[in-house]
Amino acid sequence: MSKVKKRIKPTKEQAQELNRLLDAVMEAGHTSDLYCDCELCQVLAEQAELMGYRTDSTIKRPSEKWDRRKQVYERKRQIDVVEMANLAGQGLTSAEIGEKMYRSKGYISKLAKEFDIKIFTKKER
Template identity: 75%
Template structure:
């Protein structure tokens, strides 16, 4: 069994340097990109590895799986949007729409809120 190396607490200067590098990454706007290979992000990765926060700073390539899942989700939302709009036009409540579409009431309300669809709260007789 391989013993894990104990991380040494960074000095105040090292912590400040890491914070400066983090600020530079945030200023560059690269906070949501896991696979960035720019100089700023690489400097942050190297600094984190030197301080023991990260064991492997190699850049991984993104897989197509996440792009595919994102596209499938967007398609599903577009189809649901049309269905919600049609059922809301018939005067159904969000609970009734959710029952017909086999989706939760909170999901129906979220779609309606995102696309400004008016859903009746009470069914008028």
Template identity: 80%
Template sequence: MSKVKKRIRPTKEQAQEFNRRLDAVIEAGHISNLYCDCDLCQALAEQAELMGYREYSTIKQHSDKWDRRKREYERRRQIDAIKMASLAGQGLTFTEIGGKMHRSKGYISKLAKEFDIKIFKKKRGRKLCH
């Protein structure tokens, strides 16, 4: 088994410096930017590595992988909405549409609300004998 590097507890001065740099990053408004390479964020990353909170100090570079996945997801939802609209036009219910499209009833209802598609519900009750 490989030896695990034990993190040493930071001194009071190191903790104060870390909090000061963290406050500077928050004041700059970079709290949700993972790929920021400004001086403030870079200094915070180096301080975190020094204290043992991170294994590397370089900020990851942004990749288009997540943007591509988001575009594919949106495209798939649009295709599903078109299929769902055509099946709803035939008078099918949520569960029947979900069964034909191999999707869940919750997903179908969420898409119906988002794309404003009217899906009729089957009437329940006694059938007339006439």
């Protein structure tokens, strides 16, 4: 069995330094940028590694695989919206649209709300 490296509890000074660096990153506005390579974020990553919160201080760029997956997802979603709008124009309810498209009723409702598509609640005869 491999030995797991035990994380040592940081000292008070180390914790204060980490909090100061976190505040600096927040003030810089880099909160939602996971792959930021600016000086502030690099110092924060090195401090986190020193305290045992990270395994390596280098911030790696994501692979192209994730960009392709996101593009495929967006394309499938666009196709779903067009198909859903066509079925809604025929007067189908969200449950019937979900059955025809093999999607859940919640997904259909979410897309309809987002793209402002009118779906009938009851079938008009």
